[in-house]
Amino acid sequence: GTELLQQERNKSSVDVEQLSNFLFTKDGLARKQRVLEILQNDKVFDKSQNYFAGRVDRFETALARAKKLRQLHIKHNFSQDDKMVANELISEPGPYGLHESMFLITLRDQGTPEQHEVFLRKAEQYKFIGCYAQTELGHGSNVRGLETTATWNSDDKTFTIHSPTLTSSKWWIGSLGRTANHAVVMAQLIVDGKPMGPHPFVVQIRDMESHQPLENIHVGDIGPKFGYNTMDNGYLLFNKVKVPHISMLARFSSVDPKTGKYARPASPSLVYGTLTWVRSTIVMQAGGVLARGVTIATRYCAVRRQFQDRDAPEWQKGENQVMNYTTVQVRLLPLLATTFALHFTGKAMMALYAASQSKMSQDAGKAGGPQRGAGPEETNAGSDLLADLHATSCGLKSLASYTAVEGLEICRRACGGHGYSSFSGIGPWYADYLPTATWEGDNYMLTQQVARYLLKTARSVLKGVDPNTNDTTLILSTFLARQDTGAAFDVLGNDSDIVAAFAWRASFLTFEALKHRDEQKKPWNSLLVDFYRLSRAHSQYMIVKNFYETLQSSSPAQEGMGTETLDIMHKLFRLYALHTLEQEASEFYTSSAVTVRQIQLARANAVMKLLEEIRPHAVRLADAWAFPDWQLDSSLGRYDGKVYEDMFYRASEQNPLNRVTIDPYPDSPTLFKANEAAALKSRL
Amino acid sequence: GTELLQQERNKSSVDVEQLSNFLFTKDGLARKQRVLEILQNDKVFDKSQNYFAGRVDRFETALARAKKLRQLHIKHNFSQDDKMVANELISEPGPYGLHESMFLITLRDQGTPEQHEVFLRKAEQYKFIGCYAQTELGHGSNVRGLETTATWNSDDKTFTIHSPTLTSSKWWIGSLGRTANHAVVMAQLIVDGKPMGPHPFVVQIRDMESHQPLENIHVGDIGPKFGYNTMDNGYLLFNKVKVPHISMLARFSSVDPKTGKYARPASPSLVYGTLTWVRSTIVMQAGGVLARGVTIATRYCAVRRQFQDRDAPEWQKGENQVMNYTTVQVRLLPLLATTFALHFTGKAMMALYAASQSKMSQDAGKAGGPQRGAGPEETNAGSDLLADLHATSCGLKSLASYTAVEGLEICRRACGGHGYSSFSGIGPWYADYLPTATWEGDNYMLTQQVARYLLKTARSVLKGVDPNTNDTTLILSTFLARQDTGAAFDVLGNDSDIVAAFAWRASFLTFEALKHRDEQKKPWNSLLVDFYRLSRAHSQYMIVKNFYETLQSSSPAQEGMGTETLDIMHKLFRLYALHTLEQEASEFYTSSAVTVRQIQLARANAVMKLLEEIRPHAVRLADAWAFPDWQLDSSLGRYDGKVYEDMFYRASEQNPLNRVTIDPYPDSPTLFKANEAAALKSRL
Ligand SMILES: Cc1cc2nc3c(=O)[nH]c(=O)nc-3n(C[C@H](O)[C@H](O)[C@H](O)COP(=O)(O)OP(=O)(O)OC[C@H]3O[C@@H](n4cnc5c(N)ncnc54)[C@H](O)[C@@H]3O)c2cc1C
Ligand SMILES: Cc1cc2nc3c(=O)[nH]c(=O)nc-3n(C[C@H](O)[C@H](O)[C@H](O)COP(=O)(O)OP(=O)(O)OC[C@H]3O[C@@H](n4cnc5c(N)ncnc54)[C@H](O)[C@@H]3O)c2cc1C
Incomplete structure (x- = not known):
């Protein structure tokens, strides 16, 4: 393989570096190199068991990585770009994914300064860990059809969040299944019995200590998917859960706590x-x-x-x-x-x-x-x-x-x-x-x-x-x-x-x-x-x-x-x-x-x-696309062309199934005579 | 969901039964029903953990099912068609897959009567459990390029099977990775130093008792795949392994043990x-x-x-x-x-x-x-x-x-x-x-x-x-x-x-x-x-x-x-x-x-x-395609339309990840505070 790729590279006059620079800029490429070295030096990012591990193990590893990445972020004072590059290199969705994107963005963009103090600061410190709960079992594309309700109670100045039907269960919500202790919940705001359309509410869903779901909240992971299995997409149901007035993100529309009047969004095309x-x-x-x-x-x-x-x-x-x-x-x-x-x-x-x-x-x-x-x-x-x-x-x-x-x-x-x-x-x-x-x-x-x-x-x-x-x-x-x-x-x-x-x-x-x-x-x-x-x-x-x-x-x-x-x-x-x-x-x-x-x-x-x-x-x-081998994690795509060697190594050395000896005969009830598969589980 | 599907069915005049009969015949449909009942009554075919389990567990279950199916085959005196229908209903590749297809077929079609006695009988009794080892790491489509050699030794009337290179390793061979104790190996026959093209050899690869690989044989599973993970596709290397003359399947071409002369196939287009x-x-x-x-x-x-x-x-x-x-x-x-x-x-x-x-x-x-x-x-x-x-x-x-x-x-x-x-x-x-x-x-x-x-x-x-x-x-x-x-x-x-x-x-x-x-x-x-x-x-x-x-x-x-x-x-x-x-x-x-x-x-x-x-x-x-729900194993495709109920049930009741409680905070080294995921592992 190596000589063949060398020949290929010799045959062509394309200037890889020029083209890479044009695609990513010199700075971008240097950044990638710098972050790559940091990640590669950390055992938790070792990818060797990625393709073998089952869902629970993969999720556990992904969680370890998410935590570690956050620690590295602080230690190395990562910029937003550094962080993005790190995620690209790691190449797997992680349990903080929605916290770090939609949860923070929504708090930032739709919260008032006061709400920034109460919610955003804690979220930025990873005390609140959140998700963005819009889609429901019954509605995704049609956001106006959402069934979760948030009813304004003028008496005690609260909202009651409620899931009236099975199909109103929040569903697909990234980082919700196991990870989040808070959620931005899109719910039909109801004021004086009148529906006002979907609005965002910040709701605590799990105990900050025990991480158990709070009362009247049913939450969990929605199960395995075609991919994206390192992410805990989740479901969420509310049984009449009261939240305070401040929970409704109020930068664009709000309910006046004194009068109970609803103020409409400034412009319908904010988005x-x-x-x-x-x-x-x-x-x-x-x-x-x-x-x-x-x-x-x-x-x-x-x-x-x-x-x-x-x-x-x-x-x-x-x-x-x-x-x-x-x-x-x-x-x-x-x-x-x-x-x-x-x-x-x-x-x-x-x-x-x-x-x-x-x-x-x-x-x-x-x-x-x-x-x-x-x-x-x-x-x-x-x-x-x-x-x-x-x-x-x-x-x-x-x-x-x-x-x-x-x-x-x-x-x-x-x-x-x-x-x-x-x-x-x-x-x-x-x-x-x-x-x-x-x-x-x-x-x-x-x-x-x-x-x-x-x-x-x-x-x-x-x-x-x-x-x-x-x-x-x-x-x-x-x-x-x-x-x-x-x-x-x-x-x-x-x-x-x-x-x-x-x-x-x-x-x-x-x-x-x-x-x-x-x-x-x-x-x-x-x-x-x-x-x-x-x-x-x-x-x-x-x-x-x-x-x-x-x-x-x-x-x-x-x-x-x-x-x-x-x-x-x-x-x-x-x-x-x-x-x-x-x-x-x-x-x-x-x-x-x-x-x-x-x-x-x-x-x-x-x-x-x-x-x-x-x-x-x-x-x-x-x-010129400049993918490090570590990022591709591919036997076939190795830069050095050592395709067969790598396939062989992974199959024979890293494969847990090869630590199992079976009894092959149909009339014997024994399945595994010996099973040391777990021994290869990646150490975090 | 139920009413909507009922309405759909009421709206149309298509005669489902007529059409099903036309597609599958009445007998075919009755067969399916009969086999379905047998399978559904057996705990080992319970599909509820299929989508959740990791590779090793899925393989173990698949092995249990393969064995059980063989037992049912005997017990109920299954016909070939019954067996096929059973496999369709179970809908997962199993460890006996290649034994029951290409291994048996090749022995039958390419073996002489004597070879039928020696190999086929035992294979039919599941004493020999086999696979069909043609493809190599380096060659799949181009069968003539296979590198594994089988050299005729006229002195002791044996063949030496050998893998001269890494790329000559057999690869992708279904049922080989963990299950088979025999293989039909396609190897370049060499007689008097002359290559004669690929020919099939029956080779024992694992001990009949311990199921450990025999000496000078390196064999194992090739690792996880996009799908087909209930099957142990395997690799296989030989270090100068001698096999007796009878090992070469000789119905169409053979080496005369006395003269060492090679006899060519009767017609080149037998296939x-x-x-x-x-x-x-x-x-x-x-x-x-x-x-x-x-x-x-x-x-x-x-x-x-x-x-x-x-x-x-x-x-x-x-x-x-x-x-x-x-x-x-x-x-x-x-x-x-x-x-x-x-x-x-x-x-x-x-x-x-x-x-x-x-x-x-x-x-x-x-x-x-x-x-x-x-x-x-x-x-x-x-x-x-x-x-x-x-x-x-x-x-x-x-x-x-x-x-x-x-x-x-x-x-x-x-x-x-x-x-x-x-x-x-x-x-x-x-x-x-x-x-x-x-x-x-x-x-x-x-x-x-x-x-x-x-x-x-x-x-x-x-x-x-x-x-x-x-x-x-x-x-x-x-x-x-x-x-x-x-x-x-x-x-x-x-x-x-x-x-x-x-x-x-x-x-x-x-x-x-x-x-x-x-x-x-x-x-x-x-x-x-x-x-x-x-x-x-x-x-x-x-x-x-x-x-x-x-x-x-x-x-x-x-x-x-x-x-x-x-x-x-x-x-x-x-x-x-x-x-x-x-x-x-x-x-x-x-x-x-x-x-x-x-x-x-x-x-x-x-x-x-x-x-x-x-x-x-x-x-x-x-x-009219007449798929039982059990076969489809799909929340979305249920006959009764209970889509959301079923999704919810699977996610919240059957999902092992929901038996895990995590610690979500990046500065805590704890990942799982509690883990009872294993408790849901399907009982065989
Ligand atoms: C991996 C993953 C992660 C996700 N993460 C989140 C998350 O973190 N938070 C969140 O809130 N949501 C999340 N979602 C949900 C996602 O946003 C929705 O699945 C998406 O919006 C599609 O909506 P739907 O599933 O309701 O599709 P549907 O609208 O039900 O579409 C079904 C079919 O109907 C068609 N269709 C529907 N309406 C029309 C129409 N008017 N005209 C023509 N055709 C139509 C569609 O084309 C499609 O073929 C996630 C989804 C996935 C798969
Ligand atoms: C799940 C699975 C199970 C299998 N089970 C078995 C088994 O039990 N036993 C067994 O022996 N094998 C098995 N195989 C191997 C299978 O038969 C081969 O993978 C298949 O024959 C393709 O060969 P290849 O992988 O060498 O492809 P290649 O020939 O390497 O093809 C690579 C690419 O090159 C192209 N190409 C190659 N030659 C030409 C040409 N002359 N002209 C134009 N294009 C060309 C192809 O179209 C393709 O795009 C299995 C494979 C899989 C995926």
Whole structure:
């Protein structure tokens, strides 16, 4: 393996360091190295039993790690970025996960200064350990349908939190099952018998000493999942539990303790900011998530040899690296291109977001509000930059997370039988990443928001809004203007024409959808499938555009990328774009963005040629993602190519099942003659 | 939940019993019921801890079950079919899995009568417990590349089995890791210093008493996998182990003990039969495998309600069943149609196979031979029925197993958050089924064999072979004859035209590929991507054709299916076909099988209309698959719709993690204050 990877690296002129710096900056890479050393020196982060341990043991280890990480945080004075990098390197969800994200964020964003004193300080000191309890057994996407109630008692100035039905049980709540002693509970506020919609309440749920559930509270872990098993997602039921007035987080809306009057939130759209940020992060991370699988599969497929190429000349001895088979290339290399496409897109979104942050920050906060609603479009149009960014981020979150999910599985399968072993490192990673397709907006439902926004914008364009309002108004106006002239995009000859063709198709689908909705008055529900396609088309346009612009801008050169490396990046751009184009061919025809002949040429010539050109650089391009072996925890993806040695070592030395001797005969009642499996349990 | 499912069942006129009988026959259903009762009465088959237990515990339970099943087999005098049904109901791979399949089959098919006496009898009595050790760490698909050697020693009439390298270690071998005391080992036979290719040897590997590995044998379990963790896939290395002459299975080829002369196999293509059978089984099973996911998701999506339909009239109160959303329908209903399509196709293949079995049985045997080779086409054409069935089964195995794999994941995601819980029953099932895409021929590589066969057949058609030789010659000849006239298939108006359009597209792609290969002399490797598409197109044609013919034939009526039910089945046929057609639209255009307008109409009208028409029957159609709850082991898929009750019960009552009390504070070294998790371990 080692020589094969060395040969691969020798063959290519891609400058790994330049590219890594461009992706992560020098500082970022140095940070990663620094944190890695700290973690690796600590026995509790030893990963060797991760793939073997059962749920209870894994949870125990995860808890030990979470505690240790918190201690290291203090000891080394970690920054927020250091902490994030540490979590990436450890690569498993941990019991403090929701405490450190949604619990703290919600207290911070939605609490008053007084509430910060009472709740936030203690939470920051890990005295209060919390979670964010919104979803219920019966309601997830439809937040307005939540059944847990918080009834205002004007007599004693308290709220009664209650779970009236089985389906009102909080469910899926991260860090709740075993860990949290507090929860932010989203409950229907009831004042004077009138429901006011869901509001956040801070509720203590376990005793601070004994850690036993408080009276009238039923709480526990919801059980094993496809992945994410180091996390204690939990359930929570209240039997008329009284909490004081201060429990309701009151920055945006509140009940006046004296009058019992409810004050409404200042603005109904407070949520754009945070959510846009979270979704842009998901887009950027999707690149890195996928890159793990691509790195592993690329390295392994360069080491794995199988069959001689029978068309090969006699003197070319030895078996072929499977990476040389075009059916392996066509699966892996477009995904390799996709990793960069997603990374650049996420980054560009976050930059746009940061640029307008000052405007947005004042609206930030309040998660879980109307953004989760899915249904007919709102009536008031808002085609400014913020709304554009928000809608765009919905569609991109959906596309990016699916792309990563599906791509990881393609990578795993490309590794043949060995991909199925946990030691491949792809399967467990895939399993933990999967819920990203469901949370922060179900991937199917989010597309309704994108469509709603595009329809709104199309209407305003038809009414003559300034094309330069934002990018969406621009492409829709351009399409309208040229609609009767037709399009002639030189997608195989000109990169900017590729971007234009993607814009054209998205615009075409937008106006088609508008026709169905506004002229033909079709019911919203009958159009959901079209909307899904529309959102996908628009998001693919965004990715192609951002990838193109990143390479076109001056930043690669400024940040030290040489022309050879940049040249390969251009090829990756074309591969991503043309491969997508031919996968979605029929929409490109029907919108007349390209001709049938162009598609045929893209498929049979351009894509195949690009695969051939990129092939020699595959390993180095993967290397640029700069994953330490410790992070990948993969036999197949080792930097040094020692695939077989590592698989063998793990199987024969680290495998608890091999400490068991069985009695194999069906008529004997003995199962295990000897069992020393527990001896390998990792020491904390 | 219960009332909602009851309403669903009341709304539809599909006759569940008729349809079930048609799928499985009355006898089959009665058998299932009988076996189910036996299993359910036995504590060892209690599934309640399956989703919770760690690997070692699960393996122990699986071993207990395997033993018990063997005992029941004897006690109740199970037939082969009873046994199969029992395994389906238990739904987990077990430690005797490979003993009972490949080990016994290989001994039977490849052993001489003398070897049957020595090995097979004992194996049938479970004294020898075996496995089939072909794959190595370094070689799976390329069987000829196996490195394990078996060197003939003429002096003492023995073979020396040896593993010369790390990569020659046997790997992935089911039932080997902890269970087997014997193995069929595929090793390169070496006679007089000359390699003769891989041959099967029966080798004892563990002591019959102590079950410890014999001297110079290193054997163990290969570790945890994405799924299949109740099976002990193993590794095996030999350090010059001598075995007697009788160890080489000698029905087809042998070394003469006196002269040391090697006798070659009678015919090089002995393997068509068994493999065709195995692959046809995979096709048929893929329908049932997918149907589990579809049953679960369909029932759950009928119980799950989320959001009000805002276009709905005011009086229509309550939240919408998510099955009413078209983006849910478009994911689930085509898959529902697919389950039947695959089932009928597999069944038809097996019937064809049975019909020609007498001819084939004489060639049966010898697994793992040249069939796994992938490379340029063989030179001698063979376009008879057998070869057709064989090639067809390769393509169908590939398509069917991918369809089931991908479909299961679509079903899981359609269930939203709860789909991610193990209690959904989809995730664990998916994980166990996954390797079907890799074994019995990697799904990508198999498509090369299909293409090779289609090219060969196209050449013979060009040379004027009788069109009626088999179905492939027929469709290729028809295409050739009409090529210059063009096609005009009324795919939206006429079902038989749909079949013809699929045949046309497959034929078009065949001749395209032939042009590339024979005229343009493109290298084999550069055409693999085209071949993959070609195989897929051909297999989709086969499925459409078999589905159509099953409904067209007299058997539905004969077997008691009423016209109403048959009518829905026709709709399912159209849904499968038209949905596939629009998914693969671009190949249908470019081959001129349909027009752009037809595709647009299929997409926007026909498919959407079919979804609406099939929707009311979804639950009953799933019911017809007749899965007992015990088999599904799913909270979401319960027949009675008690989804939430069951999830809650499993989480709060059966979950070992809830028997643990933790100390949550980062500065405390205590992790678990109390741990009674083990108390729930299932009693055997
Ligand atoms: C691992 C994990 C961790 C989580 N952690 C937390 C947490 O810490 N705190 C918390 O509060 N929640 C958490 N959740 C819950 C998560 O936010 C919800 O599962 C998610 O919002 C999806 O909602 P749902 O499960 O109700 O899906 P549903 O809304 O029930 O979706 C079911 C199906 O119906 C479809 N559907 C529903 N409505 C419509 C519509 N209007 N139009 C079209 N289709 C529709 C969906 O597309 C989907 O296919 C977590 C979930 C998971 C899986
Ligand atoms: C759960 C499980 C159980 C198993 N049980 C057994 C068992 O009991 N006994 C046993 O002997 N084996 C067993 N196997 C092994 C199994 O048969 C092999 O894994 C399978 O044959 C695939 O071979 P491979 O892993 O070598 O894949 P590889 O051949 O290494 O494939 C790797 C990649 O290269 C590609 N590739 C390889 N060659 C070519 C080519 N010529 N052209 C184009 N692409 C190519 C493949 O498509 C794939 O993407 C088991 C495997 C699994 C996962």
